[in-house]
Amino acid sequence: MSARLPEGMERGGGTAPPEAPPRNPWRRRALLLAPLGLAAAAGLGFLGMLRGLRTGDYDPRGVPSALIGRPVPDFVLPPLEGSGRPGLAAADLRAPGRPVLVNFFASWCLPCVVEHPMLMRLSRQGVPVHGVSYKDRPADSLAFLRRHGNPYDRLGVDEPGRVAIEWGLYGVPETYLLDREGIIRWRWAGPLTEEVLRHDLEPLLRRHA
Amino acid sequence: MIPELGHFALALALALSAAQAVFGLWGAQRGEARLMAAAPPLAAGVLLAVAVSLGCLMWSFAVNDTTVMNVVQNSHSAKPMLYKLTGTWGNHEGSLVLWVFILALCGGAVALFGRDLPSRLQARVLAVLGLVTVGFLAFTLGTSNPFERVWPPPLDGQGLNPILQDPGLAFHPPLLYLGYVGYAVTYAFAIAALIEGRVDAAWGRWVRPWALAAWAFLTLGIALGSWWAYYELGWGGYWFWDPVENASLLPWLAGAALLHSAIVVEKREALKTWTVFLALLAFGLSLLGTFLVRSGVLNSVHAFANDPDRGVFILLLMMAYVGGGFALFAWRAAAMAPTGVFAPLSREGGLVLNNLLLCSIAAVVLVGTLYPMFADLLLGQKISVGPPFFNMATFPLVVPLLAAMGVGPMLPWKRARLWPVLQRLWWAALGGMAALLLALALSGWRVLPALGFAAGAWLILAAATDIADRIALFSRPRAAWARARGLPRAAWGAAVAHAGVGVTILGLAGMGLAQEKLTLMRPGDAATLAGYTYRLEGVEDVTGPNWTARRATLTVTRDGREVTVLRPERRNFPVGRMVTTEASIHTNWLVDLYAVLGEERDGGAVVRLHHNPLAPWIWLGAAIMALGGGISLSDRRMRVSAPAAKLARGQAPA
Numbered sequence: 080m081s082a083r084l085p086e087g088m089e090r091g092g093g094t095a096p097p098e099a100p101p102r103n104p105w106r107r108r109a110l111l112l113a114p115l116g117l118a119a120a121a122g123l124g125f126l127g128m129l130r131g132l133r134t135g136d137y138d139p140r141g142v143p144s145a146l147i148g149r150p151v152p153d154f155v156l157p158p159l160e161g162s163g164r165p166g167l168a169a170a171d172l173r174a175p176g177r178p179v180l181v182n183f184f185a186s187w188c189l190p191c192v193v194e195h196p197m198l199m200r201l202s203r204q205g206v207p208v209h210g211v212s213y214k215d216r217p218a219d220s221l222a223f224l225r226r227h228g229n230p231y232d233r234l235g236v237d238e239p240g241r242v243a244i245e246w247g248l249y250g251v252p253e254t255y256l257l258d259r260e261g262i263i264r265w266r267w268a269g270p271l272t273e274e275v276l277r278h279d280l281e282p283l284l285r286r287h288a
Numbered sequence: 289m290i291p292e293l294g295h296f297a298l299a300l301a302l303a304l305s306a307a308q309a310v311f312g313l314w315g316a317q318r319g320e321a322r323l324m325a326a327a328p329p330l331a332a333g334v335l336l337a338v339a340v341s342l343g344c345l346m347w348s349f350a351v352n353d354t355t356v357m358n359v360v361q362n363s364h365s366a367k368p369m370l371y372k373l374t375g376t377w378g379n380h381e382g383s384l385v386l387w388v389f390i391l392a393l394c395g396g397a398v399a400l401f402g403r404d405l406p407s408r409l410q411a412r413v414l415a416v417l418g419l420v421t422v423g424f425l426a427f428t429l430g431t432s433n434p435f436e437r438v439w440p441p442p443l444d445g446q447g448l449n450p451i452l453q454d455p456g457l458a459f460h461p462p463l464l465y466l467g468y469v470g471y472a473v474t475y476a477f478a479i480a481a482l483i484e485g486r487v488d489a490a491w492g493r494w495v496r497p498w499a500l501a502a503w504a505f506l507t508l509g510i511a512l513g514s515w516w517a518y519y520e521l522g523w524g525g526y527w528f529w530d531p532v533e534n535a536s537l538l539p540w541l542a543g544a545a546l547l548h549s550a551i552v553v554e555k556r557e558a559l560k561t562w563t564v565f566l567a568l569l570a571f572g573l574s575l576l577g578t579f580l581v582r583s584g585v586l587n588s589v590h591a592f593a594n595d596p597d598r599g600v601f602i603l604l605l606m607m608a609y610v611g612g613g614f615a616l617f618a619w620r621a622a623a624m625a626p627t628g629v630f631a632p633l634s635r636e637g638g639l640v641l642n643n644l645l646l647c648s649i650a651a652v653v654l655v656g657t658l659y660p661m662f663a664d665l666l667l668g669q670k671i672s673v674g675p676p677f678f679n680m681a682t683f684p685l686v687v688p689l690l691a692a693m694g695v696g697p698m699l700p701w702k703r704a705r706l707w708p709v710l711q712r713l714w715w716a717a718l719g720g721m722a723a724l725l726l727a728l729a730l731s732g733w734r735v736l737p738a739l740g741f742a743a744g745a746w747l748i749l750a751a752a753t754d755i756a757d758r759i760a761l762f763s764r765p766r767a768a769w770a771r772a773r774g775l776p777r778a779a780w781g782a783a784v785a786h787a788g789v790g791v792t793i794l795g796l797a798g799m800g801l802a803q804e805k806l807t808l809m810r811p812g813d814a815a816t817l818a819g820y821t822y823r824l825e826g827v828e829d830v831t832g833p834n835w836t837a838r839r840a841t842l843t844v845t846r847d848g849r850e851v852t853v854l855r856p857e858r859r860n861f862p863v864g865r866m867v868t869t870e871a872s873i874h875t876n877w878l879v880d881l882y883a884v885l886g887e888e889r890d891g892g893a894v895v896r897l898h899h900n901p902l903a904p905w906i907w908l909g910a911a912i913m914a915l916g917g918g919i920s921l922s923d924r925r926m927r928v929s930a931p932a933a934k935l936a937r938g939q940a941p942a
Contacts, residue, residue, distance in 0.1 A: 107622065111561075112618045114565065114568070114614040114617065115611065115615050115617070115618050118607070118611055119611060121658070122607045122611065124661075124665060124666075125583075125585065125599075125603050128661060128665055129583060129600055131665065132585065137665060186887075187889075187894075189867060189886075189887065193867065219889060
């Protein structure tokens, strides 16, 4: 305790002469104003984000794709044996005449199971959905579709995952929307949920129909 | 009827808190004692009204009243009662009511315990709290009415997100809010001080317990959230530098700086402007977190409501409170001249260093959190700032902080010499070095975890040295017990909290040595990880109250002896159609054995095994930090109503 000063002396600090005023009062004033300026700038930025959310210029959830606004890259994928559906190639997507979805999935991916009912529903509603089975053994993909249903009109097998690289796949599940000219309009990385359908996909489908 | 009562109570609270704000500010400005005296009873009235409202909402959830929109959207009759009740704040609207309730609770506490405050100060503090309450009540009633009715009522609700149906998460929001809202009180004190143009030792003595309590609750809230992520999300991780996690860390860092700088105001009447700034900043950062979570401007697992209209409202509130506070600061802070003289090498110098480092860390985290959002807005670039950035950028700041944390509490006030202090810390430094070498040798020369072990050992030993030194444990051991009892609780609290940081650092270092393994196992198969053998006995179906699950049974053995049986599950919630993983964890406090069940295929199951050394220490350390805060709060000096004479005695060197 010897190192601590007794109570009286601690309090004595309060009576010490005040520091000389800073040499430059303007600098002090600027320093005191800085928090307000920073907060105001941040506030304006946030306001911009909120406006962008409404107009669609700012979307924190979308992962960008270099392919937006471009046709799909060249590829040919073999069909999944036993699924009864033809394979998928770039030629099938060049000018489909109506908006189509391309969905990358795998049997080992849990969110794919979660989103599967959404794909089934879209397919029942008559939206063409094409599938790419990504880095998955054909037997597993087949078992997956037998168990959960097959929403796909065409189904390609990309077991080595090479075509996925061409597309710039972020992960599975991932879904692309192509307009009637075959231009990629939208990409969704992650499971399609009720919300995504309502807020994003359905308005886009109406717009490009 | 009950929901209408709750709605009415909220509206009543709005009117009462508006009166509290007006009477308090006007009365203090005019020096009208009768107006000022109205503020405390009004604060009590607001508390009562908001409590009634929260009770009504909880009742609606408890009886699963499907005529209430909020219940329909977030609850379900098959949910266990605990989660029906805690589900009240598991959604945007309900959590706002909880937020306002805690705010009202703070106002009530200031009204009740603040009778010995100068009446003007108390009136102004209550008025500012009233203003904050008005804003949040207007937001709740205007954009997020929790009592909205729906007709015709659906047969049942839509259920609560299953990963939120968990005891850890049930109490995560209330603890966090106690922290966030606690900073509203220090904010109110700061605004009151700016209006008065005066900050003195008494002000510091008043602000510190609030800063301390808010910080302790925030520590617990963050730890609970991190623990939940660890055992529920099933990734074996505990902190992801997710923007919303960062948003809770920011007020924690600013608040830690605040509670230290308030000591300097109290003891030395210095750092006044800075302390007022920190008080404004801590609440501003709390509001920033609220804005980020509720406005939809960022993508996170925590995001609540994605409604830009609500976002604009919160932004306006935040700008009013933060902008208003900083404007007042720019205008009035110059009046608060420092009165203390300052030597860089002294206790107060150490506290300034602490503040600089904590605030630098906060700045790094703030920039890393907001940069991707602003890059997207201004440059149209999608950038993600992840753990590598945060780890790299905070590391050089954390190292000096931890080093200084051991030394700081032992420096005397006013003017110190470093050498005698370092001499007394000789053993702690030696212990740190020993931990470093031992960890390097045992971990196969992995430097970063070893540094963590060294830092943790250093902090714990330095805290122990500090206490041993103060009670003269070695020089006069006979009197040590009496001295220990006479030592101010604040000193004990500081040592305990600092040691808690050390325990957490040890936990983090241990997790740096974690191992994991992903295997496909058939019944009867065995896998080995870090000396433990896991044998899959089988996978079976089980049924819970509102879920069905597949449950694996894994027998864990070491050297042929059975250690434990792990039962990880994959739960399927039919309401909401969601699958969650329930990790199974066995801990002996030195290591967590952690198993997660993945998909099943080819007659086997994918099993992920984790071996996490010292993992529980991360949260144990946080609990110790909060305990330190609690001990410090029980210090006589903090009992602000204690008369000055008693105060001096409690503080006198033992």
